[in-house]
Amino acid sequence: MKLAFGISGFVRAVRRLAGVVAWVPLLCFGADDLVVMSPHNEAIRQEFGNGFSRWLRNTHGQEAHVEWRDVGGSSEALRFVQSEFSKKTNGIGVDCFFGGGQEPHLVLAQRGLLQPIPLGEEILRFIPTEVNGIELRDSAGRWYGAAISSFGILKNLEVQRRLKLPDVQRWEDLADPRLLGWVGAGDPRNSGTMMVMFEGILQYHGWEKGWRLLTQMAGNARRFDRVSSTTAKDVTVGETACGLAIDFYGFSQVAYAGRQTLQFILPMDFAPMSTDPISVLKGAPHPELARRFLEFVLGESGQKLWYLPKGHPEGAVRSSIERLPVRLDLYDRYGDLSNVGTSPFKRAQTFHFDGKKARDRRDVLPALIGAVLIDTHSELKLAWSRVVERGMADADLRDLGSAPISEADVFALGAEQWKNPSLRLGKRIEWQTFSRDKYRRLAHALSAR
DSSP: OOOHHHHHHHHHHHHHHHTTTSSSOOOOTOOEEEEOOOOOOOHHHHHHHHHHHHHHHHHOOOOEEEEEEOOSSSHHHHHHHHHHHHHHTTTTSOOOEOOOOOHHHHHHHTTTOOOOOOOOOOHHHOSSSSSTTSSBBBBBSEEEEEEEEEEEEEEEHHHHHHHHOOOOOOGGGGGGGTTTTEEEEOOOOOOOOHHHHHHHHHHHHHHHHHHHHHHHHHHEEEESSSSSSHHHHHHTSSSSSEEEHHHHHHHHHHHHOTTTTEEEOOOSOOOEEEEEEEEEEETTTSHHHHHHHHHHHHHOOOOOOHHTTSSSSSSSSSOOOOOESOOOOHHHHHHTTOOSOOOOGGGOSOOOEEEEHHHHHHTHHHHHHHHIIIHHHHHHHHHHHHHTTTTTOOOHHHHHHHOOHHHHHHOOOOHHHGOHHHHHHHHHHHHHHHHHHHHHHHHHHHHHH
16 A cells, blocks of 8 residues: 555656656556646646636545646647647546637537536536526536636736737727837737737727738737737736736736726627537546536536635635636625626626637638738738837738738638648748748838828
């Protein structure tokens, strides 16, 4: 018995050091370790890992730990899981996929890589099937929304006051030329959070106007961060005056710096919402433990970890998470105790984020945005500054914000052609060349006037 415990502890320690590139096989004799792939940050992983162990011990008299696998953002996690399944079709040694936004789970469900897990009415009766047109769970039980994500703008009020910058209340306010160099954003090729916001702007404004707005916002951007948490932290320390942010990062930074310094807003024009699901992967090595993890995350104990502040007897222990739970009854029962704010179930808006449209172009659109706005960012910033200097003529704005392909072409590429590696590379080069030539032409022509 003593030897088994020693081996278990040793292997867990080795796996933590080894990371996800080549983790040690599950050889923990006498130990139950649930393996969870997640792009969630350390605070969420710690609170839910420890919380699950406590809940399982108190509820079922069972000892188990969560072994987390972190390969980066949601896009990177999705690529990793699909790559592993291409080599190990019956299972990849991972039980659950937790977080990352809705699209990765939709993709994995579509490709038959998720295990349906029916849950009982004692859990589901507290969770509505949708919010503002967004599904909160899969009808076949392949994924369940664990939290609701809203997306908005984090503002540094002190920087705005000192530099007399314009206030931002709508997405289009981020295109104000007075914010040149003071806008923070992340790379949607790596961040599912950023992709939802870019996608939402395109859906709300339409393809042509949406691209003009995104181009002007990108022209104002200081840089494009690899991960969205960096974008929020830059606003906090005053490197930028405002930045695109998911509600969790916004709330946590406001809690850290104070409401006199920071403010997180849901823009007045529209606020994209999405569910942040949890699912069980096909061939999960610990299927019963995985089911119980879902029951914990979606049940009252897990849902309270999102909503209740640190220090509350049923809330987070070490780090406040402060996210919107999917469990409806918590908002009325604990609304006065939470720092999160009002219920998303009571926010009415006409715009509904189209998750299917986002999924159908998920592979192509981030690459297009990256080639047009990020890989050519230095040329874009110069062209944008020249357009601003010349009075922002309508013709110049249309030229600056023109996309190299139509919306229909994006869907056509995503249907089948995008699977061809040589085509993907060729298209990226084509879009980069189109954009770089356009920005240089604009900057040169406007300088010569």
